[in-house]
Amino acid sequence: MSNLIPSPLISAVADIVAERETHASLDSLFLHGGAPEEPPAGSKHVKALEWLRRTNKECANPLQVLGRIIEGYMEEPPPTASPFDDFPPATVTPEQDKINKALARYELKYMRGGHIVASLGAPTRTLEEFIRGRDIPSIEQEFHRAMENVESGPREAVSAASNILESLCKVHISEEQIDMPAKQDLKPVWTIVRKHLGFDPSIVEDQDLQTILTGLFAVVDGIGALRTHASSAHGAGKKSYKLEPRHARLAIHAAHTVALYVIESWDKRKK
Template sequence: MRQEIPAAVLALTAELSSERETHATLDSLFTYAGAPGDPPEGSKHAKALAWLRRANKESTEPLRVLGRVLEGYMDEVLDPSNRWDKERIEKRQKIVKALAEADLQYVKGGKITSAMGTPTRTLSEFIRERDLESIDQEFQRAVKNATASPREAVSAASNILESVCKVIISDENLPAPAKQDLQSVWGVVRKHLGMDPSKVEDQDLQQILSGLLSVAHGIGSLRTHASSAHGAGKTPYRLEPRHARLAIHSAHTLCLFVLESWSKRGNG
């Protein structure tokens, strides 16, 4: 199904590309992206806007053009501690947000896809590649659902963390638990990565790690008792958007810590 570049994304992309390119490199970039026609006249910003609008009108796959234009900006490795890179990260996040509002997402490699119903296989690929931005987008989608459907959002947050654990178990050939719920797979991964607070000498870190372990159990339990993954029962939880966001952000923190710990062991 043909889909045009959303207006907000079009404007942000034109702004970003005109800031980062010269006239010559802008022409090369849009030609590489398959934007139709010759370079439009005008300033760099006017040129980028006109070319993207032309892609919407004339290209058979406007989103394919968009993905290729964004590829270099979205896939480049940036350092958040660097002031210039921090500004680039902020602009990149604006594009991610604008795409999400149109139910779209950027996928590493210059692809724009639907953000609805992303298959588990794709999430598994993100995890194996340590593609933290794509995993972050999965959590952002959960945050987006928090207001309208907090139960769905809690379920999504738990599923992402559960998927991380299952990928590690699979890739490391760890013994799979009899039950495949979050509590069980988390127990295997926690043991494998050596996440034992009693073995941490620094008391402050020990407290934080203990809290993270409680987070995993809490998210799993909340999903069981209050999310859309199970029946509400006789006394349903009064789950509010703020509760859902707490679960999502907690799962996000734990997920990234687990992936960084896995990477530190030299796996993959």
């Protein structure tokens, strides 16, 4: 994924800040976000366009700068309902809608805290919705850490992908009041959770589902091993893994798929 701000996104943000900000507040917003110093001359719209283009040329991570600039707009609460409204209120502000559409054209998305990341696909979006509906700060923190570091820090992203599963397993064990194992890394806690939820290929009649479920166990083992051997969670040994963003994406996709299956199975068991 390129870290450059796409031109249509530059135009959308320039339109918004020119309408919402004064010259003084625009300067403060951009400088606080990490844009290059010395504000350009011209009208607010011209200034914003030129400043964002300079950000692409002069900043190491332009999307990171943009995320901080648009944070206030993207985290505004949606419009409130009125008893006189003929239709339900919008769930996003006009500025959020405009920015989200520009981001989506380039498979980007805004994440809370001023982060712009690559959209990783359906499992990630669905897991984000599940996490948002529950108050589980530890999982939400690791989810965001994984998404933020795919491109810039794949070792960190792999570590977070493993931690998502580890945190989810610990939350499950705690809420179900199961005895926590003495060793609390991924493999022991995962073993307890999968047994508690009945993830046992030997009792599944369909052979194809047996194969998938068996593969699920291998995926979790692989994610845990990759975290141990190649992530930022441990010092490197003699053999150095050359992790790339595609490897991090693979680990994150796999971890998110397993996490979704655990959550959905857990919900079904509760019902």
